[in-house]
Amino acid sequence: MSDPHTSGKAVPRHDLIDRLYHWVMAAAVFILMGTAFLPKFGIKFEWLTAHWISGIVLGVIVVLHIFRAIIWQNFMAMVPDGKDIVGAWRTLVGAFADTRAPAKPGKYNVAQKFYHLGIAIVILTLMGTGGAMLFKIDTPFWKRNPYVLTDEQWGLIYTVHGFAAMGIVAMIMIHIYFALRPDEWHLTRTMFRGWMTRKEYESHHDTLRWVPDTEK
Amino acid sequence: MIVRDIMADFELYQPTQLKDAFALLDQYGKDAWKMGGGYDSLSWFKERHKQPKAVIDLGGIAEMKGISETADGVTIGALTTLTEIENDPIIKGKYRVLAEAAAKVASPQIRNAGTVGGNVSQDARCLYYRYGLPCYRAGGNTCFADTPEGVNREHALFESDRCVAVSPSDTAVALVALDAKYVLRSSKGERIVSAEDFFVGPKVDIMHLTSTRPEEILVAINIPKKWAGSAFYFEKVADRNTWDFALVNVASAIVVKNGVIEDCRIVCNGVSAVPRRLTAVESIVKGKPMSEEIAKLAGQSSTRGARPLNYNGFKIPLMANLVTRAIRDAKV
Amino acid sequence: MHPQLFRYAQGPYGGHEVLLGASFDLLIWFVLAAMAVIIFHAVYKSG
Ligand SMILES: Cc1cc2nc3c(=O)[nH]c(=O)nc-3n(C[C@H](O)[C@H](O)[C@H](O)COP(=O)(O)OP(=O)(O)OC[C@H]3O[C@@H](n4cnc5c(N)ncnc54)[C@H](O)[C@@H]3O)c2cc1C
Numbered sequence: 001m002s003d004p005h006t007s008g009k010a011v012p013r014h015d016l017i018d019r020l021y022h023w024v025m026a027a028a029v030f031i032l033m034g035t036a037f038l039p040k041f042g043i044k045f046e047w048l049t050a051h052w053i054s055g056i057v058l059g060v061i062v063v064l065h066i067f068r069a070i071i072w073q074n075f076m077a078m079v080p081d082g083k084d085i086v087g088a089w090r091t092l093v094g095a096f097a098d099t100r101a102p103a104k105p106g107k108y109n110v111a112q113k114f115y116h117l118g119i120a121i122v123i124l125t126l127m128g129t130g131g132a133m134l135f136k137i138d139t140p141f142w143k144r145n146p147y148v149l150t151d152e153q154w155g156l157i158y159t160v161h162g163f164a165a166m167g168i169v170a171m172i173m174i175h176i177y178f179a180l181r182p183d184e185w186h187l188t189r190t191m192f193r194g195w196m197t198r199k200e201y202e203s204h205h206d207t208l209r210w211v212p213d214t215e216k
Numbered sequence: 217m218i219v220r221d222i223m224a225d226f227e228l229y230q231p232t233q234l235k236d237a238f239a240l241l242d243q244y245g246k247d248a249w250k251m252g253g254g255y256d257s258l259s260w261f262k263e264r265h266k267q268p269k270a271v272i273d274l275g276g277i278a279e280m281k282g283i284s285e286t287a288d289g290v291t292i293g294a295l296t297t298l299t300e301i302e303n304d305p306i307i308k309g310k311y312r313v314l315a316e317a318a319a320k321v322a323s324p325q326i327r328n329a330g331t332v333g334g335n336v337s338q339d340a341r342c343l344y345y346r347y348g349l350p351c352y353r354a355g356g357n358t359c360f361a362d363t364p365e366g367v368n369r370e371h372a373l374f375e376s377d378r379c380v381a382v383s384p385s386d387t388a389v390a391l392v393a394l395d396a397k398y399v400l401r402s403s404k405g406e407r408i409v410s411a412e413d414f415f416v417g418p419k420v421d422i423m424h425l426t427s428t429r430p431e432e433i434l435v436a437i438n439i440p441k442k443w444a445g446s447a448f449y450f451e452k453v454a455d456r457n458t459w460d461f462a463l464v465n466v467a468s469a470i471v472v473k474n475g476v477i478e479d480c481r482i483v484c485n486g487v488s489a490v491p492r493r494l495t496a497v498e499s500i501v502k503g504k505p506m507s508e509e510i511a512k513l514a515g516q517s518s519t520r521g522a523r524p525l526n527y528n529g530f531k532i533p534l535m536a537n538l539v540t541r542a543i544r545d546a547k548v
Numbered sequence: 549m550h551p552q553l554f555r556y557a558q559g560p561y562g563g564h565e566v567l568l569g570a571s572f573d574l575l576i577w578f579v580l581a582a583m584a585v586i587i588f589h590a591v592y593k594s595g
């Protein structure tokens with residue numbers, strides 16, 4: 001078999017560094033969810049150390065990812081544009097009546113873009129509130145100081161952290177469902193090996209809206 | 217307005233069979249409250265800080281009462297009163313440290329009705345928690361004691377994590393020194409756990425001092441033969457000599473052969489959320505002569521790693537002295 | 549028990565109630581909502 005990279009069959013989608021970001025974030029979020037919620041189901045263990053350390057790992061990775069996306073990557077590839085909205089509308093109406101099929105997406109489809117926006121908001125909320133909650137605990141590096149905020153303000157922070165935490169459980173369930181669907185598998189696979197076949201690229205994407213890095 | 221000294225309504229059940237108690241626990245889940253003698257429970261109810269829907273008074277369950285010798289040692293029903301333990305010939309003869317600890321609990325009236333199961337399962341005595349403040353232990357998100365102005369002279373030196381409350385039980389230290397096992401039963405079965413798994417600190421569960429699940433009942437405590445007739449020591453230091461909780465207490469069980477410490481277990485309470493077994497001290501003294509110097513060394517090393525709060529620094533020398541005495545003055 | 553949205557308690561100075569956090573009784577509803585989305589989508593796609 002010829003090497004897909006040299007034969008022009010492989011269309012690069014996620015660089016190694018981005019795949020690493022994704023999987024480290026995934027691991028951190030799983031640890032955060034497990035440490036937060038397993039004890040609430042009666043599986044008791046020393047949860048907090050793993051929780052705050054994973055929280056900081058997640059925070060660092062997310063900040064790096066944001067810098068990389070803004071400076072070196074095509075930030076707009078993840079931002080919904082006019083065509084996405086029109087396409088989403090057609091899909092919605094198309095569920096009830098015959099309309100023209102929506103246009104093919106660029107690198108990311110509209111559902112992915114909105115999902116990304118949603119999970120970005122939830123994760124940034126968890127990082128912001130969780131980062132503040134680090135003031136409430138003793139670690140080898142600092143001592144707790146609950147006085148930076150009032151009781152009422154802490155109550156609000158814990159409430160927001162709690163709701164975002166439950167929200168992310170729901171969002172991750174939906175994410176895993178889509179990742180495992182056979183018709184999405186060609187995308188999931190790119191998060192492992194970084195590339196898709198040219199056939200997949202041409203049949204699922206608008207080649208004008210997404211021009212792979214190697215073809216610019 | 218909070219109404220104090222008048223209990224909120226609850227359903228009172230007085231089963232006489234364990235299986236009926238389990239059925240009630242399964243029915244009410246977290247809304248049920250198990251009650252032995254009631255000396256911890258009733259103060260919670262009167263202050264209205266705990267308002268269970270159903271109180272299951274275990275007092276009528278005969279199979280949870282009494283002390284009997286077994287092939288492996290002795291088994292004590294969880295409903296056995298502290299007075300019965302204090303006066304029991306088997307306990308006094310072979311496991312004296314437990315009789316001495318039971319005799320030091322509270323007052324004669326409380327010991328007459330207070331049970332050993334209730335004593336090891338009793339809740340923390342942190343002033344703020346008992347006052348009904350929304351602290352971590354009460355399900356809140358802060359600690360009022362670990363603060364610059366907090367009244368924390370009775371609080372923990374070790375292993376605290378956000379919450380700094382301590383285990384107040386006097387019998388618990390003696391039972392851990394004797395390597396007792398806790399028999400927890402529910403409608404689903406039985407598990408027998410050692411002290412390491414029975415008592416839990418805030419790192420694992422910030423709202424409970426034991427791992428007893430809502431559907432479980434502590435039915436008995438088994439003491440193995442191994443330490444029967446060893447050299448023992450129990451001492452409790454409190455602000456008042458009677459009717460008061462320990463600031464620090466200590467219990468030891470020591471096997472001495474020809475003046476040499478062959479094996480030992482040394483435990484302190486009042487210094488962390490779980491009875492603190494001093495394994496490092498034990499390994500220092502094992503194989504050494506039972507002497508004043510070794511006892512002193514043990515005392516000094518017992519407080520290594522202590523992290524005092526603003527007002528409980530005095531517990532460090534107190535604990536060191538008690539551990540010294542628990543080795544030097546242990547007697548068969 | 550009625551599922552609650554928030555956890556509240558009597559404040560340290562008595563009188564007013566303070567907010568402590570979200571009520572984790574709600575977790576099951578978040579999980580059920582996610583399952584509803586998943587089932588709806590799966591049925592829609594297969595139909
Ligand atoms: C004024 C005063 C002074 C005191 N001084 C001391 C002291 O010096 N030293 C000391 O150690 N204690 C002291 N205590 C605590 C007292 O000894 C304990 O409250 C008593 O031993 C508890 O036993 P009980 O049977 O009355 O417990 P209860 O109030 O009936 O129960 C206590 C807790 O244990 C749980 N429980 C009880 N039995 C079981 C079981 N079989 N299975 C599962 N859970 C169970 C209950 O749900 C409850 O949470 C004092 C109490 C008072 C009121």
Ligand code: HEM
Pocket residue numbers: 028029032033036037048051052054055056058059126127129130131133134136137158159161162164165166168357378568569570
């Ligand atoms: C997937 C992400 C996360 C989930 C699901 C999650 C979930 C939770 C939950 C359920 C709690 C208990 C809150 C309460 O009792 O009200 C908690 C506590 C906490 N979280 Fe998170 N969290 C996440 C991310 C983070 C992050 C990113 C940080 C820090 C950088 C963080 C730091 C903390 C801290 C310090 C506490 C303990 C506070 C205390 O007990 O006082 N969390 N988290």
